[in-house]
Structures are given as structure tokens and as C-alpha cells.
Amino acid sequence: MxxxxxxxxxxxxxxxxxxxxxxxxxxxxxxxxxxxxxxxEEPVDISLHVTVVYSDSALVKAKMTAPEMRHYNVEKPYYEFQKGVTIVFFDENGVETQRITSNYAIQKEAEELTEFRDNVVITRADGSVIKTEEVIHDQKANTFYNHVPIEAQFKDGRGHIMGSSFHSDGNFEVIDVQHMTGVHVFLPGEGPAFR
Structure with missing residues (x-):
């Protein structure tokens, strides 16, 4: 028992x-x-500490760096930079012409558009700085534009302008600012043309 x-x-x-x-x-x-x-549900490839060099005919045109890059393999694939991105542009001699930094970016492959958002800063080699919350780069037309307010400051404290939005060529040499206000003293041959 x-x-x-x-x-x-x-x-x-x-x-x-x-x-x-x-x-x-x-x-x-x-x-x-x-x-x-x-x-x-979310087919994504994640790369960390990314550096991408864009070149044409063996000439470096731009260099992008980002702490993280996500590539979504969906019907309309896109790249997302949730932790920010920096793109530096170079001329044919390899000299930096401008750089764009933002806290967030998305590159839509099919549409050939890159949208920079959240604390977007464009720094030109001549010392001018453009700040906004959105910049869109149309790769096909090689233009930059936005639909939100911008402000631009110039080196040596020689001016400050603001506007409701802007449109620019790919080199930021001619910048059309809508509803522009402010003052700037341009020297002969100086920097981008704001109008």
C-alpha cells in the first residue's frame, strides 16, 4: 500500500x-x-553605421552617412532613416558645396524622391545656412523644394531672411522663396541668389 x-x-x-x-x-x-x-508583415533590412558614396563617371557627387538605414522590400520599396541622415555634396573637384542634415528622411525609389524632415539644416560652403522642417529632393528634375516656412542666415551676420516655402535648383544656386521677408546685403559674385 x-x-x-x-x-x-x-x-x-x-x-x-x-x-x-x-x-x-x-x-x-x-x-x-x-x-x-x-x-x-514588415519585410525590412536594417543596416547600421551606413556610408553610401554616390558617383558618376568616377567622380564622387555626394556622400551619405546615417546611424541606421532601413530598406523596406514592399511593392513600392523605400529607404527610411529614422535616426537621422547627413548628405554632403561635392563639385567636380571634390570640394564640398553643401550638406543637408535632418533627424528623419525617407527615400522613395519608384518616385525618385527623398524627403528630409524634422530639423532640416542646409549648410552651404559659402557660409549661408537654411533651416526648415521639410525639404524634398526630386532626383529626376534635380530640384529641392518644400511647403513649410524656411529661414536663411548668412555668414558674418550680413542678413537673415524668412519665407513660407521655397524651390531651388539642385545646387542651391537659385532659390525662389515664397513670401520672403528680411534683409541681406549681397556682395558681387556671392553665394546663392534668393528671389
């Missing part, structure tokens, strides 16, 4: 432990399925 009681107790203990182990395995399997479902 004692032997049977002990065996029943052992069987019951083993059954409880087995049930606990099985239920914990089931929870782990559910977690694996949940993670797999997320990855299936």
Missing part, C-alpha cells in the same frame, strides 16, 4: 512538471509565431 501511494505521488508530481514544461513550450512557440508574423 505504501509503495502504491508513493508511485501515485511520483506520477502526479511528474504529470504536474510535464504540464508546466509543455505549457511553457507552448508559450515560447506562440512568441516565435508572433515574431515571425511581424517579420512577414
Amino acid at each position: 505504501r509503495l502504491i501511494g508513493r508511485n501515485i505521488f511520483r506520477f502526479a508530481a511528474c504529470a504536474c512538471i510535464g504540464t508546466l514544461l509543455f505549457s511553457s513550450c507552448e508559450t515560447d512557440l506562440k512568441e516565435v509565431d508572433r515574431i515571425a508574423a511581424i517579420q512577414a
Whole structure:
């Protein structure tokens, strides 16, 4: 009788432990399925500490750096820079002409558009700085534009202008500012033309 009681107790203990182990395995399997479902919903490749060099006919045109780049492999693929991006542009002699930094950017491959958002700063080699919350680069037309207010400051404190939006050529040499206000003293041959 004692032997049977002990065996029943052992069987019951083993059954409880087995049930606990099985239920914990089931929870782990559910977690694996949940993670797999997320990855299936969002096909994304993530690269860290990214540097991309853009060149044409062996001449470096621009260099992009970002702490993180996400490439979404969807019907209309795109790149997203959730942690910010910096792009430096160069002339044919390899001299920096301007740079763009922003806290966020998205590059839409099919549309050939790059949108910079959140604390966008364009710094020109001549010392002028343009600040805004949005800049869109149309790669096909090689133009930059936005639909939100901008402000521009010039080196040596020689002026400051503001506007409701702008449109520019790809080199920021001719910048059309809508509803422009402010003052700037241009020297002959100086920097971009604001109008």
C-alpha cells in the first residue's frame, strides 16, 4: 500500500512538471509565431553605421552617412532613416558645396524622391545656412523644394531672411522663396541668389 501511494505521488508530481514544461513550450512557440508574423508583415533590412558614396563617371557627387538605414522590400520599396541622415555634396573637384542634415528622411525609389524632415539644416560652403522642417529632393528634375516656412542666415551676420516655402535648383544656386521677408546685403559674385 505504501509503495502504491508513493508511485501515485511520483506520477502526479511528474504529470504536474510535464504540464508546466509543455505549457511553457507552448508559450515560447506562440512568441516565435508572433515574431515571425511581424517579420512577414514588415519585410525590412536594417543596416547600421551606413556610408553610401554616390558617383558618376568616377567622380564622387555626394556622400551619405546615417546611424541606421532601413530598406523596406514592399511593392513600392523605400529607404527610411529614422535616426537621422547627413548628405554632403561635392563639385567636380571634390570640394564640398553643401550638406543637408535632418533627424528623419525617407527615400522613395519608384518616385525618385527623398524627403528630409524634422530639423532640416542646409549648410552651404559659402557660409549661408537654411533651416526648415521639410525639404524634398526630386532626383529626376534635380530640384529641392518644400511647403513649410524656411529661414536663411548668412555668414558674418550680413542678413537673415524668412519665407513660407521655397524651390531651388539642385545646387542651391537659385532659390525662389515664397513670401520672403528680411534683409541681406549681397556682395558681387556671392553665394546663392534668393528671389
